[in-house]
Amino acid sequence: MNEVYLDYNASAPLDPRVAEAMMPVLAHCVGNASSAHRFGRRQAALVGTARQQVAALVDASSSGVVFCAGATEANNLALIGLAEEASPERNRIVISAVEHASVAESARWLHVQGRAKLDVVGVTRGGYLDLDELESYLGTDVAVVSVMAANSETGVLNPIADVADLAHGVGALFHCDATQMVGRLPLSMTELDVDLLAFSSHKICGLAGVGALVGTRHALGRLQPVIHGGGHERGLRSGSLNVAGIAGFGAAASLALQESAQESVRVEAFRNRLVEGLRAGLVGVYENGDAARRLPNTANLRFAGVDAEALVSNIDPVAVSTGSACSSGTVEPSRVLLAMGLSQDEAFESVRFSLGRFTTAGEVELAIAQTVEAVERIRDLTGGIG
Structure with a gap:
């Protein structure tokens, strides 16, 4: 794969x-x-x-x-x-x-x-x-x-x-x-x-x-x-x-000066397709932050009832990240998301997808499929929302 x-x-x-x-x-x-x-x-x-x-x-x-x-x-x-x-x-x-x-x-x-x-x-x-x-x-x-x-x-x-x-x-x-x-x-x-x-x-x-x-x-x-x-x-x-x-x-x-304008349009379309695909395949998917004023390549998504670290580990070979920071062996919720008013539980359910120059349409579709499968599996195991 x-x-x-x-x-x-x-x-x-x-x-x-x-x-x-x-x-x-x-x-x-x-x-x-x-x-x-x-x-x-x-x-x-x-x-x-x-x-x-x-x-x-x-x-x-x-x-x-x-x-x-x-x-x-x-x-x-x-x-x-x-x-x-x-x-x-x-x-x-x-x-x-x-x-x-x-x-x-x-x-x-x-x-x-x-x-x-x-x-x-x-x-x-x-x-x-x-x-x-x-x-x-x-x-x-x-x-x-x-x-x-x-x-x-x-x-x-x-x-x-x-x-x-x-x-x-x-x-x-x-x-x-x-x-x-x-x-x-x-x-x-x-x-x-x-x-x-x-x-x-x-x-x-x-x-x-x-x-x-x-x-x-x-x-x-x-x-x-x-x-x-x-x-x-x-x-x-x-x-x-x-x-x-x-x-x-x-x-x-x-x-970047020569190509970023065209690249941003392409990447934004992929980012939007990613979000739409995840929402179509799953319930309980929420965007963190104002979607109308953000970078064209970034989507920070909360999957209700799903631990973000577990999700990141289970969608391999797709590489994404959480907003958490490990310090002295302790995982803390994202201070950015907390500052925005999310609860600790909500922050721990949030994952960042960030796309770029070499992202392809096929990779976006694979990411959607892997994420949907992983979220459903984790929810089944933990009794999260269906």
């Missing part, structure tokens, strides 16, 4: 064209991109091209691209780097209740260390930020507002243009983790007035371990480095650059 990968929000498969772009660098290029000799200059030229490609994907200046090891590092650099220069009069961080752990934990760490005050804004039942609540937290002591563009578990989109307006209205910077949205829907830093934007290569069919923090000149000028050393990447991210990975990131960004 063919394997079916429907976990693109965790990591997308490497596009063969990206691998092809990386191979000459891996096979023939040598030298440090910071070196002044011809080998270093060749490496630096490859990085420069990738910088332009990554910037173009989000409508930014190439001089504002700071390459990192991924969005997690980029988010840490944004929040901790800003806290390093924050004044006592402006040291409050405001985040949403459904941020990625790299934002949520960085902000909490700063708060616990006494280096920043922290407010956490709730979300609606639909999963998007409550703008009225956000506005109630904003004042002249806010240094940065950090709200993701799209949630990784539900695919729900946040009103980031409105968030930017509110943040700038009190003189705060706006940082956005756009890891899930970049390459799936158009995103212009210029039009949305985003100060700092983080995303990763492996979510757009590039290599894992490479990402970027893209910022305006003003915002980057406010940052202090989190990693110290030789002063690479405008002095903000020391360490010799992963030239092959960065070249691949650039190629992935270029492909």
Whole structure:
């Protein structure tokens, strides 16, 4: 039986064209991109091209691209780097209740260390930020507002243009983790007035371990480095650059810019077919989050009476994921779904399907059949709804 990968929000498969772009660098290029000799200059030229490609994907200046090891590092650099220069009069961080752990934990760490005050804004039942609540937290002591563009578990989109307006209205910077949205829907830093934007290569069919923090000149000028050393990447991210990975990131960004509009339409049709097929074959299937404002590739579904972990284990060779996180051997319900108002039991019944570039119609049909069969089997065994 063919394997079916429907976990693109965790990591997308490497596009063969990206691998092809990386191979000459891996096979023939040598030298440090910071070196002044011809080998270093060749490496630096490859990085420069990738910088332009990554910037173009989000409508930014190439001089504002700071390459990192991924969005997690980029988010840490944004929040901790800003806290390093924050004044006592402006040291409050405001985040949403459904941020990625790299934002949520960085902000909490700063708060616990006494280096920043922290407010956490709730979300609606639909999963998007409550703008009225956000506005109630904003004042002249806010240094940065950090709200993701799209949630990784539900695919729900946040009103980031409105968030930017509110943040700038009190003189705060706006940082956005756009890891899930970049390459799936158009995103212009210029039009949305985003100060700092983080995303990763492996979510757009590039290599894992490479990402970027893209910022305006003003915002980057406010940052202090989190990693110290030789002063690479405008002095903000020391360490010799992963030239092959960065070249691949650039190629992935270029492909996403060229193809994402058409790809999103195709993937959205597959996502809709998946949801329709599951609802037609089963009772007790519910979508988590506002279906009218979400990524085209994502469906977070609750199967009433079915433990999500059991379902994930029983639909092999179809790969999907739950919103649960394992910590110290204990499985916890998704904090994203809890923040949206679901009960613990409902959160434990929820599964994320995320499709992408290489998903086929046949794979969608197989996923529907495998899921329906597994849900019915689990309900029979547990006495769940029929």
